Amino acid sequence: MNRPLFTLVVVLTALAGCSTNSIYQDQPLVAKVDTGMTQEQVRQIGGQPLTVSDRTAEPGTCFDYRLTQSGHQQAFNVSFDGRGMVDHKSFMTCAQWSNTQLKAREPSRAGGGGGY
Template identity: 70%
Template sequence: MNRSVYTLATLITVLAGCSTDSHVYRDQPLVAKVETGMSKEQVEQIGGPPLSISDRTVEPGTCFDYNLSQPGHQQRYNVSFDGQGKVDHKSFMTCAEWSHAQQKAREPSRSSGGGGY
């Protein structure tokens, strides 16, 4: 993945996390304990079975949707796995939202770039 696409995807993820009550969930096992490189089995040991499992549409891999809950709060959360079944992303959005963000990040810029004069 080229650097600008990765940077944009990271920015989208950070902004999505900021629009939630992420601090409410920081001690939840999925948020606190799941780390990049973990296997699907390790994630399920921590968070239990996901609400849904979907194939990723932009990069090969799989994505688990979870619903985090605290008294008075509920929040969707995803854990995404690369083609080898290892965690490469997690965020406070659904797998579909993450896939859409990745797709948008891959679209070419609509600006002309100032060239051609």
């Protein structure tokens, strides 16, 4: 993973966690799903996902879930690499996660450029 993408992922995950982790930290998907787990292990913990989609930024699959706690609902995704192993989870939808990855890959517009 390149450095800018990694930094963006860490920042977004931290920001998402600040506002929602305290409410949902005891939810099984949040507390028990770890990097390297299989899709079947995740299903045993969280049940059938709302949707299963192919990832667009990198090969793999993504599960969308909706967490509910004290009348609040929150999107949550578990993302799997091309081998079917968890490589990411976050408080956003699979589409949002994919969009974040794609934007992180766009070339920087800083630096002007011009080349007259």
